[in-house]
Amino acid sequence: xxxxxxxxxxxEAPGSKNLAKERLRLxxxxxxxxxxPHLLESLKxxxxxxxxxxxxxxxKTLDVQLNREDDSVALVANIPIIKMKRTYQDAKA
Amino acid sequence: xxxxxVITSGKGGVGKTTTTANIGTGLAxxxxxxxxxxxxxxxxxxxxVMGLENRIVYDLVDVxxxxxxxxxxxxxxxxxxxxxxxxxxxxxxxTAVTAEDMKKLCCTLKEEFDxxxxxxxxxxxxxxxxxxxxxxxxLIVTTPEVSAVRDADRIIGLLEANNLPGPKLIINRxxxxxxxxxxxxxxxxxxxxxxxxxxxxxxxxxYIVVSTNKGEPAVLDMDSRAGQAYRNIxxxxxxxxxxxxxxxxxxGIVNKxxxxxxxxx
Numbered sequence: 001x002x003x004x005x006x007x008x009x010x011x012e013a014p015g016s017k018n019l020a021k022e023r024l025r026l027x028x029x030x031x032x033x034x035x036x037p038h039l040l041e042s043l044k045x046x047x048x049x050x051x052x053x054x055x056x057x058x059x060k061t062l063d064v065q066l067n068r069e070d071d072s073v074a075l076v077a078n079i080p081i082i083k084m085k086r087t088y089q090d091a092k093a
Numbered sequence: 094x095x096x097x098x099v100i101t102s103g104k105g106g107v108g109k110t111t112t113t114a115n116i117g118t119g120l121a122x123x124x125x126x127x128x129x130x131x132x133x134x135x136x137x138x139x140x141x142v143m144g145l146e147n148r149i150v151y152d153l154v155d156v157x158x159x160x161x162x163x164x165x166x167x168x169x170x171x172x173x174x175x176x177x178x179x180x181x182x183x184x185x186x187x188t189a190v191t192a193e194d195m196k197k198l199c200c201t202l203k204e205e206f207d208x209x210x211x212x213x214x215x216x217x218x219x220x221x222x223x224x225x226x227x228x229x230x231x232l233i234v235t236t237p238e239v240s241a242v243r244d245a246d247r248i249i250g251l252l253e254a255n256n257l258p259g260p261k262l263i264i265n266r267x268x269x270x271x272x273x274x275x276x277x278x279x280x281x282x283x284x285x286x287x288x289x290x291x292x293x294x295x296x297x298x299x300y301i302v303v304s305t306n307k308g309e310p311a312v313l314d315m316d317s318r319a320g321q322a323y324r325n326i327x328x329x330x331x332x333x334x335x336x337x338x339x340x341x342x343x344x345g346i347v348n349k350x351x352x353x354x355x356x357x358x
Contacts (some may be wrong), residue, residue, distance in 0.1 A: 031246060
């Protein structure tokens with residue numbers, strides 16, 4: 001009975017507010033995962049410092065960024081290596 | 094010792110200034126001593142919404158730069174003895190005021206007033222940082238639109254990062270008819286998404302345009318629905334518990350039919 005009334009009254013077709021809500025939800029997933037450029041820069045410096053203990057890297061072309069897909073976020077770092085540090089390998093050997 | 098409340102939104106045009114003017118006037122009507130600070134340097138508007146634009150001599154920058162005493166810059170409202178406005182500078186450089194200046198100013202003002210309401214500029218730049226610097230409490234104004242709610246969410250995060258947690262939400266310009274037909278987000282939708290407490294809902298009201306034309310805040314008009322909503326928010330700020338005004342959209346047509354047909358109470 002209720003269902004019949006609903007269909008007669010055209011209540012089944014959702015208004016645009018559901019679309020607004022869904023778009024808002026998605027955009028906020030991304031917004032809320034945003035980190036400040038300052039944080040990313042300081043992370044980059046720390047990475048360089050640690051990795052430099054093991055290998056010589058090209059700091060100029062080093063690239064660190066956050067990649068966002070629909071509902072997940074990943075830290076992606078592209079760090080070109082110039083050469084391995086012999087000193088470290090020697091010390092270990 | 095009074096309370097410093099900042100009214101902010103992120104997005105422009107959602108009604109920060111109208112809200113500040115109305116809540117401030119509403120609080121003054123309740124007998125509170127209130128000062129409104131317009132921090133939108135270069136784009137001041139609180140003075141015209143309050144109808145006090147012809148009485149400005151000194152402004153916020155004159156005060157922070159020591160060109161005048163604080164008392165000289167406070168404009169007394171013509172309607173209430175306890176209501177004052179500190180206007181923004183219109184022509185000066187907006188870097189003229191620092192967060193430190195605002196902190197000091199708010200500290201001084203709250204010694205004398207029950208409420209110091211700070212009208213924040215749109216955006217998240219220095220003007221925003223200045224406006225929140227001296228605040229102890231924040232009210233976030235949003236409208237039922239994706240862009241406004243998104244910006245409100247960003248502001249909530251920034252307030253938290255600046256040690257101003259627990260902001261309260263004002264949903265402005267809601268249209269019950271559109272909510273009813275499912276073409277506008279409702280109160281619950283927005284509270285769900287933003288996850289903060291609500292302090293008031295202001296319906297869209299043509300009278301706001303009329304009141305701004307006149308320079309008479311709508312809160313003083315007993316027939317204005319928005320005015321009623323602002324009166325309620327003012328009361329809630331003083332700690333009173335006031336139920337939300339009935340926007341008459343809770344009962345959809347299906348529910349109405351159900352009720353008429355005797356399916357529920």
